[in-house]
Amino acid sequence: MVEKKALKPKKEIELKDLTICDATQQMLAKARRDGVETQFDRAAGMKACPIGADSACCKHCFMGPCRLNAKDPYGKVGVCGANIDAIQARNFGRMVATGTACHNDHGMAMLDIFRDVVQGKIKDYRIKDVNKLVSISKEIGIETEDRSVQDIAMDLYHELEKTYTQVEGELPFAKRVPPKTLEMWRKHGIVPRGAMREIMEMMSRTHIGMDQDHTNLIKQICRTALADGWGGSMVATEISDILFGTPSPVSVEVNMGVLKEDHVNVIVHGHEPNLFESMLASVNAPSLLESANEAGAKGINLVGMCCSGAEVMSRHGIPHAGNFSSTEPILVTGAVDAMAVDVQCIQQGLVKVAECYETELITTNPRCHLEGATHIELDEHNPQKCTDEIVIRAISRFKNRKFPVEIPKKVGIGVHGFSHEYINYMLGGSFRASYTPLNENIINGRIRGVAGVVGCTNPRVKQDYVHVELVRELIKNDVLVVQTGCSQIALAKAGLTSPEAAALAGPGLAEVCETVGMPPVLGLGSCVDNTRILIACSEMVRTGGLGDSIADLPVAGAAPEYMSEKAIAIGQYFVASGVYTVFGVTFPVTKGTNFEKLLFEGLEEMGMGKWGFNPDPHEMARMMIAHIDKKRQALGIDK
Numbered sequence: 001m002v003e004k005k006a007l008k009p010k011k012e013i014e015l016k017d018l019t020i021c022d023a024t025q026q027m028l029a030k031a032r033r034d035g036v037e038t039q040f041d042r043a044a045g046m047k048a049c050p051i052g053a054d055s056a057c058c059k060h061c062f063m064g065p066c067r068l069n070a071k072d073p074y075g076k077v078g079v080c081g082a083n084i085d086a087i088q089a090r091n092f093g094r095m096v097a098t099g100t101a102c103h104n105d106h107g108m109a110m111l112d113i114f115r116d117v118v119q120g121k122i123k124d125y126r127i128k129d130v131n132k133l134v135s136i137s138k139e140i141g142i143e144t145e146d147r148s149v150q151d152i153a154m155d156l157y158h159e160l161e162k163t164y165t166q167v168e169g170e171l172p173f174a175k176r177v178p179p180k181t182l183e184m185w186r187k188h189g190i191v192p193r194g195a196m197r198e199i200m201e202m203m204s205r206t207h208i209g210m211d212q213d214h215t216n217l218i219k220q221i222c223r224t225a226l227a228d229g230w231g232g233s234m235v236a237t238e239i240s241d242i243l244f245g246t247p248s249p250v251s252v253e254v255n256m257g258v259l260k261e262d263h264v265n266v267i268v269h270g271h272e273p274n275l276f277e278s279m280l281a282s283v284n285a286p287s288l289l290e291s292a293n294e295a296g297a298k299g300i301n302l303v304g305m306c307c308s309g310a311e312v313m314s315r316h317g318i319p320h321a322g323n324f325s326s327t328e329p330i331l332v333t334g335a336v337d338a339m340a341v342d343v344q345c346i347q348q349g350l351v352k353v354a355e356c357y358e359t360e361l362i363t364t365n366p367r368c369h370l371e372g373a374t375h376i377e378l379d380e381h382n383p384q385k386c387t388d389e390i391v392i393r394a395i396s397r398f399k400n401r402k403f404p405v406e407i408p409k410k411v412g413i414g415v416h417g418f419s420h421e422y423i424n425y426m427l428g429g430s431f432r433a434s435y436t437p438l439n440e441n442i443i444n445g446r447i448r449g450v451a452g453v454v455g456c457t458n459p460r461v462k463q464d465y466v467h468v469e470l471v472r473e474l475i476k477n478d479v480l481v482v483q484t485g486c487s488q489i490a491l492a493k494a495g496l497t498s499p500e501a502a503a504l505a506g507p508g509l510a511e512v513c514e515t516v517g518m519p520p521v522l523g524l525g526s527c528v529d530n531t532r533i534l535i536a537c538s539e540m541v542r543t544g545g546l547g548d549s550i551a552d553l554p555v556a557g558a559a560p561e562y563m564s565e566k567a568i569a570i571g572q573y574f575v576a577s578g579v580y581t582v583f584g585v586t587f588p589v590t591k592g593t594n595f596e597k598l599l600f601e602g603l604e605e606m607g608m609g610k611w612g613f614n615p616d617p618h619e620m621a622r623m624m625i626a627h628i629d630k631k632r633q634a635l636g637i638d639k
């Protein structure tokens with residue numbers, strides 16, 4: 001065993017420099033008083049490795065690990081002779097493979113549940129949105145006339161399973177891709193077959209002595225990422241809508257103030273909606289409500305965090321307590337009786353913080369345990385067994401609360417739940433509609449373009465700040481913003497997801513928002529729901545007037561505070577689909593190399609979008625708006 005020294009930050013950073021979220025600041029102050037460590041302290045105590053940050057190292061074999069010099073990137077090669085471009089491209093490819101694997105793993109879990117629901121083996125969930133089931137089935141060529149829902153659903157299951165398992169051909173949702181975009185993918189040989197195959201090939205090609213030409217590797221990088229966006233993530237979104245309902249706008253409370261001192265507080269954090277759906281049933285079970293009352297609680301208060309939370313706030317209006325960087329600080333309130341987690345973005349640091357306040361931290365998924373947390377496995381065939389048990393433990397923690405409770409009195413109210421179906425419907429009717437109203441408003445210039453602002457928070461930058469500043473700047477310039485994940489929560493806390501925020505928009509966008517009664521910032525759900533943005537883009541191409549491929553659209557994307565490999569996969573599938581995508585924080589490439597040039601320029605020359613990088617929100621906005629204007633000009637709709 002290697003003895004590791006505890007990480008001690010050298011100097012104490014001012015809380016206002018760590019986050020603009022008042023509630024998180026308040027809890028970080030309390031954490032300091034209580035002697036509790038969070039990701040913010042750990043980040044301060046651990047300088048990011050500069051060689052890794054430039055992706056200038058390789059540990060793919062044991063002749064190494066090798067590190068190159070980012071200041072003189074071509075001055076040295078690895079022991080095997082791999083140059084900086086091969087090394088970076090392989091590293092990037094593995095990030096994309098991991099992110100794609102996560103989203104496909106999630107989507108596949110949803111599809112397994114769907115199959116068992118259709119076959120009657122799971123009785124706790126049922127098909128809620130039959131219309132969506134039928135329309136998606138039609139879209140991918142399944143016969144629906146005069147057939148039972150069950151027959152259609154079973155065919156849909158078999159068809160979508162190919163997303164993962166198919167070894168040859170094109171994955172099912174390739175049928176939704178605008179023809180010109182698909183044609184470009186075919187030309188480069190990057191239409192995904194099945195996700196398992198693409199991830200396997202990506203891993204294989206990054207082994208020592210395999211693909212060492214970054215211009216060839218990039219093709220598999222694109223193909224793997226597309227098996228996320230048009231594959232696993234899209235299946236996760238669509239199947240979750242079919243099973244649990246397609247979102248439509250709903251008013252939601254966001255921030256730590258949604259906790260209630262006199263209630264049993266249960267948080268669900270993670271990504272797969274089924275845990276949350278079953279928890280909803282448990283917290284409403286009369287027998288459990290009765291025991292909560294007997295324990296002296298006024299009721300059971302269920303709230304969400306991260307993507308699980310973003311998904312059910314969009315679908316059911318469940319309050320949301322905060323994004324990724326707030327998952328530790330919220331435990332510092334002492335008010336959380338149980339935190340139930342499933343998969344992804346569940347940081348191990350939660351274990352210690354939960355211990356400090358005797359919060360029940362419970363893992364529920366066989367593929368995500370945390371050493372030191374309680375594991376109560378959720379079996380989809382009897383899910384309430386798990387969620388009831390979690391609620392029982394939460395009630396008992398409430399009864400024995402040993403700590404003074406301090407809940408920041410911060411609550412923002414916004415409207416969320418804008419599926420692409422709803423965006424179409426919402427903008428319908430009010431405007432002259434030779435194209436769709438959204439396209440029409442872009443063509444007439446009221447809306448300058450559309451930006452997707454998504455992704456994580458990261459303690460390497462001031463929490464929420466880059467998200468909020470960027471979005472403010474975009475809407476001020478008449479760019480309609482669509483959002484998912486932790487970014488959506490940052491804006492909700494800042495009050496920009498309410499219709500009143502139209503006052504902060506430029507005159508054109510404000511007019512559209514006021515006419516329709518919508519906010520200038522539309523929350524679409526969790527990170528797998530980024531696929532709603534892909535579908536919205538496809539719809540914009542299909543209905544006409546804005547060019548004939550996604551790359552022609554006046555749109556751009558950003559993940560200003562990203563931290564995960566999933567974010568890299570998402571960025572890459574947007575770029576391969578034709579979207580200019582700008583990341584903040586840091587970018588894992590060495591400056592001035594051929595691989596950097598390929599990502600930031602070369603892909604666009606191949607007919608795709610391209611990557612951009614800038615940690616400054618105002619610069620980022622400027623880059624995105626300049627791109628939107630360039631596309632408007634090419635379409636002849638600039639004024």
Ligand code: XCC
Binds near residue numbers: 271454526
């Ligand atoms: Fe995770 Fe999805 Fe990132 Fe938030 S945004 S930190 S990936 S929870 Ni998706």
Ligand code: SF4
Binds near residue numbers: 059060066077080087
């Ligand atoms: Fe070094 Fe090459 Fe092995 Fe990588 S694959 S560790 S560059 S020898």
